[in-house]
Amino acid sequence: MMNSPVETIFYIIDETATILQEELSCTYLEAVAETGENLFQDDILQDEVSEVTKKRLQKSYEEANIGEQPNETIRKAFQFAILKGMKENVQPNHQMTPxxxxxxxxxxxxxxxxxxxxxxxxxxxxxxxxxxxxxxxxxxxxxxxxxxxxxxxxxxxxxxxxxxxxxxxxxxxxxxxxxxxxxxxxxxxxxxxxxxxxxxxxxxxxxxxxxxxxxxxxxxxxxxxxxxxxxxxxxxxxxxxxxxxxxxxxxxxxxxxxxxxxxxxxxxxxxxxxxxxxxxxxxxxxxxxxxxxxxxxxxxxxxxxxxxxxxxxxxxxxxxxxxxxxxx
Missing domain, CATH: 3.40.50.150 (Vaccinia Virus protein VP39)
Incomplete structure (x- = not known):
């Protein structure tokens, strides 16, 4: 069964954020922001990341083909990743409008x-x-x-x-x-x-x-x-x-x-x-x-x-x- 475009982009954000979370010792939400910035810049911006990890990330980012995705696909996928992060680290001021x-x-x-x-x-x-x-x-x-x-x-x-x-x-x-x-x-x-x-x-x-x-x-x-x-x-x-x-x-x-x-x-x-x-x-x-x-x-x-x-x-x-x- 094929994934929808939103699911595909979410899985890429989620997978790469999880990798960065471990490598940078940061929260999942911080890692989502880092991986999103990488996607936007089409580059790996984190110097602390090993060369092997950089190659893994780059391969995933290429599969995302983010520049060709509609805005709503990007927004929803990004939103799902943020919601996952909020569930893991619930704070009263971290709420998202439905x-x-x-x-x-x-x-x-x-x-x-x-x-x-x-x-x-x-x-x-x-x-x-x-x-x-x-x-x-x-x-x-x-x-x-x-x-x-x-x-x-x-x-x-x-x-x-x-x-x-x-x-x-x-x-x-x-x-x-x-x-x-x-x-x-x-x-x-x-x-x-x-x-x-x-x-x-x-x-x-x-x-x-x-x-x-x-x-x-x-x-x-x-x-x-x-x-x-x-x-x-x-x-x-x-x-x-x-x-x-x-x-x-x-x-x-x-x-x-x-x-x-x-x-x-x-x-x-x-x-x-x-x-x-x-x-x-x-x-x-x-x-x-x-x-x-x-x-x-x-x-x-x-x-x-x-x-x-x-x-x-x-x-x-x-x-x-x-x-x-x-x-x-």
């Missing part, structure tokens, strides 16, 4: 943004870059320059390598996303927001959404930081907890959003995507206020069915289509 969710956000982005041919996109919590590159791979008609921010050095290296292999223009900043960002305002923000408290109370004081007492919610501060760095009329798509507007700090958030943006929609994701109901999330769609731009006649509110139920998904997509025609 594929089906990334594709659904791609659908929404293409529905809301139809006229721009040149776009700047920001993901302030880029992680491994899987959400961003999923969306970019579905925006073939646009000339897109992307910016990603990530504090974790391993994750940002994986984002860098993945973007290179898929030939996306990506500018990366390895820093705390809530520190000052030296970037121009962007047309579009996408982010699967980190959920929880932000420990740096001194830094939080620079935000309108700082908590009145105790630690501030990091996801609130990420929303404010993102809005600050979005052009007037630009769109923001966030994956947020279902209880975003029900927390102790939600009134403050609601007032801030009312002042800065038009809420376009809130789409609750199917519970089947999450381990338990309390971990459920929604997609929040915002548009930054600008003179001449009116709020929607009604906010797009929906609970999405299981993405496995094709007819129910088609119904909800038709509802979203109808809403966009009425409101845009």
């Amino acid at each position: 594929d089906s969710l990334g594709l659904f956000i791609s659908f929404l982005v293409n529905k809301f943004i139809t006229t721009e041919k040149q776009l700047t996109v920001l993901d302030p919590a880029i992680g491994t870059g899987n959400l961003l590159t999923t969306v970019l791979n579905q925006m073939a008609n646009s000339n897109v320059h992307s910016i990603g921010v990530e504090i974790d050095e391993v994750l940002i290296k994986l984002a860098y390598v993945g973007a290179n292999l898929q030939k996306h223009q990506l500018e990366l900043f390895n820093q705390d996303s809530l520190e000052p960002l030296f970037i121009d305002p962007v047309d579009l923000v996408l982010s699967d927001l980190p959920i929880g408290y932000y420990p740096n109370d001194v830094r939080a004081q620079d935000y309108e959404l700082q908590a009145k007492e105790g630690h501030s919610f990091a996801h609130h501060l990420f929303i404010e930081q993102s809005i600050k760095h979005t052009k007037g009329g630009g769109y923001l798509f966030f994956i947020v907890p279902n209880g975003l507007f029900e927390s102790t700090q939600s009134q403050q958030l609601h007032e801030y959003l009312h002042k800065e943006v038009h809420i376009q929609g809130m789409l609750q994701l199917p519970t089947s995507l999450f381990k338990n109901e309390k971990a459920g999330k929604s997609i929040l769609i915002l548009q930054k206020k600008k003179e001449g731009i009116k709020p929607p006649k009604e906010i797009l509110l929906a609970t999405l069915p299981s993405l496995m139920k094709q007819s129910a998904v088609e119904d909800i997509l038709a509802k979203i289509d109808g809403w966009i025609k009425q409101n845009k």
Whole structure:
């Protein structure tokens, strides 16, 4: 039985990463980044590797024929290797946005943004870059320059390598996303927001959404930081907890959003995507206020069915289509 192209590329990444993991005495995830860089550069960049190992690696890389592979094949294969690494070394901040969710956000982005041919996109919590590159791979008609921010050095290296292999223009900043960002305002923000408290109370004081007492919610501060760095009329798509507007700090958030943006929609994701109901999330769609731009006649509110139920998904997509025609 023949392997699919995705499986073939995954096996090559996995095999070569395992070899490098042993030779370099590093983690599997670090080795995935190293082997991905080798694939991109078409060279063995690690001087510590023996000549025999170099020949083994080179033979595998030639079989990958990476320059001829479609972006989605590369992204999925790379994603499977990263998921394997995350299972071996689980850390709370090492989470990946599910594929089906990334594709659904791609659908929404293409529905809301139809006229721009040149776009700047920001993901302030880029992680491994899987959400961003999923969306970019579905925006073939646009000339897109992307910016990603990530504090974790391993994750940002994986984002860098993945973007290179898929030939996306990506500018990366390895820093705390809530520190000052030296970037121009962007047309579009996408982010699967980190959920929880932000420990740096001194830094939080620079935000309108700082908590009145105790630690501030990091996801609130990420929303404010993102809005600050979005052009007037630009769109923001966030994956947020279902209880975003029900927390102790939600009134403050609601007032801030009312002042800065038009809420376009809130789409609750199917519970089947999450381990338990309390971990459920929604997609929040915002548009930054600008003179001449009116709020929607009604906010797009929906609970999405299981993405496995094709007819129910088609119904909800038709509802979203109808809403966009009425409101845009």
